[in-house]
Amino acid sequence: MINSILRFGLIFILLLLLQVLLFNNIQFSGYVNPYVYIMFILLLPIEIPSWLLLLLSFATGLIVDFFSGSPGMHTSATVLAGFVRPYVLRIVSPRDGYESGSDPSMMIYGFRWFLTYSLLIVLFHHTTLFYLEVFRLADFFRTMLRVLLSTLFSMTFILLIEFYRRGK
């Protein structure tokens, strides 16, 4: 228990540092803003109680908001991601269910499973985030392009990090 709190605390801090120090500074044409911190929500244990998941999402979003000076934006997107995660897990569940006490990692459930699972949640998160940011429906399709491109990049980084974790 203590062990896993420590482990997730470490993942949390590492991802936040990556996001704030590295990815927030990638300013590539305004269409691509990878938000990798959402990976923290992806990695939490499968059997985590949903209230805890929601609270953790809230905290994550709030901290990212603090560092990007945009109160509320990341918070609402991340809370939504935390809310849909149990449903997404149910949709993509493997044929013989989840092993008890396991983490949703590529190592256990395979690349394709992890890809669908994370892609769905990242899409939810990015869609909310970018539409909230613009806060108007003009330029609907341009915002959609931003969502798709950023999702592509976030996913690339998330998969890279996950591969790295597996490699260790």
Added chain:
Amino acid sequence: MRNLLNFLARYNNLIIFLFLEGIAFYLLSTRNNYHNSRLVNGVRGMTSGIEKRINNTKSYLSLHEINEKLAAENIALKNSIAKLVRRESSLFFSVDDSVHRQQYLHSSAEVIENSINRQKNFFTINKGESQDIKVGMAVISANCVAGVIVGCSKNYSVAMSLLNLDFKLSARIKSNGYFGSLNWDGRDYRYAILSEIPQHVLVNVGDTIETTGYSAIFPEGELVGTVSDYEKFGGDFYKITILLSTDFKKLHFVDVIGNMKKTEQQQLEKLFQ
């Protein structure tokens, strides 16, 4: 009662979710009213220590370039001092008017946090109320328009960047004086759009665009950019794409300009509206 408890137990996730989203949206809506940017300031105060450190490292890496820029600016200033034989444009002024010669007050500041990749970009500078920065002052970078101060805390100020969908600026074509309204379309951080220039006006690629003094925020004649492209838009007006002179990706040292006669001008204008 049992029903209620059952209901709560069944939907507790949804309730927590809605509650947390409620808080998030509350935060979001307070932010949108950018004049009331207390929250932004409070938050920035908390993180500005870290941002300052990040920025220190960054500024160390670009010292060479900054030096060059400063040197260039120094020369320009020296030149203008040399040219500055005071021309009194007005023969009469009231005797108790101590500031009749000076309308704009400049002070320099450093950008410690900046973004260009959002739709509503803001940047933070390292001076605030204690250094006499006030809401509504103009921010320029090497004589090119950069933004407007929208919130001040004691030692920091947040400025709305030109790269913000809410930013509007009155700008004109230098060669013929026709003015229009300039704003950013959210696409590329290097370009902005100048609209409301009528189609009978002669526009050329490369024309200089500068500020008018109409808004009482920016002094007259600050550089905005050059025309990079124009097309007819609707029946009457051009849609002119402006290549901005300010490189927002490199924004570092800025000048904050306060208009000392702003209140006077606005009060007078109010009388006739």
